[in-house]
Amino acid sequence: MVEINKDFIKKFQAEKKKKDFEIIFNFYAPKIKSLLVRNGADVTLAEDIMHDTMINIWDKIHLYNPEKGSFSSWIYTIARNNRIDLLRKKSSQPYTDISEIDIPSDNENSQDIVERKSLTEQVKNAINLLPEKQKKVIELSFISDMTQDEIAVELNIPIGTVKSRMRLAYQKMKDNLKDITA
Amino acid sequence: MKNCPDLTTIISYSSGVLSKSFALLISSHIEKCGHCKKNIDRCHEMGGSFLEETENTDLDTNSYALFLEKLEASKNKETQISDKDIFDKSSEVPISLQRYIGRDLSSLKWSFLAPGIKKCAVIIDQKENKHLTFLKIKSNKKIPEHSHLGSELTLVLKGSFDDENGRYMAGDIADHDHTSKHEPIVTSQEDCVCVIATDGPLIFNSFIANIFQSIARI
Numbered sequence: 348m349v350e351i352n353k354d355f356i357k358k359f360q361a362e363k364k365k366k367d368f369e370i371i372f373n374f375y376a377p378k379i380k381s382l383l384v385r386n387g388a389d390v391t392l393a394e395d396i397m398h399d400t401m402i403n404i405w406d407k408i409h410l411y412n413p414e415k416g417s418f419s420s421w422i423y424t425i426a427r428n429n430r431i432d433l434l435r436k437k438s439s440q441p442y443t444d445i446s447e448i449d450i451p452s453d454n455e456n457s458q459d460i461v462e463r464k465s466l467t468e469q470v471k472n473a474i475n476l477l478p479e480k481q482k483k484v485i486e487l488s489f490i491s492d493m494t495q496d497e498i499a500v501e502l503n504i505p506i507g508t509v510k511s512r513m514r515l516a517y518q519k520m521k522d523n524l525k526d527i528t529a
Numbered sequence: 530m531k532n533c534p535d536l537t538t539i540i541s542y543s544s545g546v547l548s549k550s551f552a553l554l555i556s557s558h559i560e561k562c563g564h565c566k567k568n569i570d571r572c573h574e575m576g577g578s579f580l581e582e583t584e585n586t587d588l589d590t591n592s593y594a595l596f597l598e599k600l601e602a603s604k605n606k607e608t609q610i611s612d613k614d615i616f617d618k619s620s621e622v623p624i625s626l627q628r629y630i631g632r633d634l635s636s637l638k639w640s641f642l643a644p645g646i647k648k649c650a651v652i653i654d655q656k657e658n659k660h661l662t663f664l665k666i667k668s669n670k671k672i673p674e675h676s677h678l679g680s681e682l683t684l685v686l687k688g689s690f691d692d693e694n695g696r697y698m699a700g701d702i703a704d705h706d707h708t709s710k711h712e713p714i715v716t717s718q719e720d721c722v723c724v725i726a727t728d729g730p731l732i733f734n735s736f737i738a739n740i741f742q743s744i745a746r747i
Contacts, residue, residue, distance in 0.1 A: 420577030
């Protein structure tokens with residue numbers, strides 16, 4: 348099985364071959380559709396939105412810069428924007444995102460570069476080290492598409508507790524990342 | 530940047546659950562805030578990690594072939610102009626807002642709200658009747674003390690104001706929820722121009738201020 352790593356993506360960006368994109372499609376499309384179905388889309392709509400997302404990925408592949416983040420996080424932001432625009436149908440204009448605008452982050456250093464080498468794997472490990480309650484609020488936000496108010500209702504806890512668990516989860520995730528990469 | 534959004538607002542922005550008006554103000558802030566951009570990058574990595582971990586769902590038969598057909602068809606459609614094509618990085622208007630108000634704050638059509646205060650409501654979503662409220666406030670003017678039923682984000686575009694939490698300069702965001710109460714006062718010599726997004730009505734603590742609210746509709 349071909350691994351979707353930096354070299355593979357670089358090659359695809361340069362050559363843009365459909366047979367290479369099929370590998371990207373086969374890995375990400377079932378996951379993108381799965382998230383959409385979990386968030387209430389019927390399977391036909393989920394398939395349509397997934398296709399639109401894959402078209403965006405094809406069209407924008409030249410904008411992906413591995414130095415700025417993992418390929419999965421880039422795909423995640425595109426899938427998220429499509430989900431907002433098409434699943435919720437709340438907007439008459441596309442979701443505005445800064446991902447296409449070149450904005451530097453603070454203090455790029457060697458630590459950041461190390462972090463990015465296998466960032467997704469490290470983030471996965473860091474999330475798995477979170478206490479269950481903290482992990483839950485983050486999952487509900489990222490996977491179940493819930494607002495802080497909705498999470499409070501779902502877990503039957505005050506919104507202040509949702510916020511404090513989110514903050515703790517983020518801080519812990521950041522600390523875990525440092526430990527993992529140390 | 531001195532005043533940034535609450536970390537939980539950043540997380541909600543990354544997961545895509547903020548309303549459009551809130552998301553616009555956050556993306557406007559991030560354009561000039563490397564600290565928040567880095568936090569957003571980390572949150573997006575969490576999103577990417579969750580995506581990779583998600584269990585697969587079966588695709589329709591011939592899904593990839595159908596995708597290729599749609600891809601070919603999409604090439605014939607008119608290319609949409611993206612923000613990247615129209616933005617002006619040197620403008621005092623953040624790129625994220627230029628789609629809605631143009632590149633120049635002076636193009637806003639201000640109307641009288643109260644002595645020393647002008648407002649301009651800009652529709653950002655006609656279907657949902659969502660808008661952003663821009664305020665232009667003269668030096669030393671106060672917005673009456675208020676709390677919130679929901680959340681309120683205020684992004685400073687020009688000038689500065691102070692409240693109980695400190696001074697807010699251009700690019701700063703004041704992020705208030707139902708627990709906070711504040712009475713902003715403009716401290717810059719020039720007019721302060723800011724843009725406000727709310728998801729619940731403000732609660733003013735005086736009769737006169739309530740009249741102000743009924744006119745301002747914020």
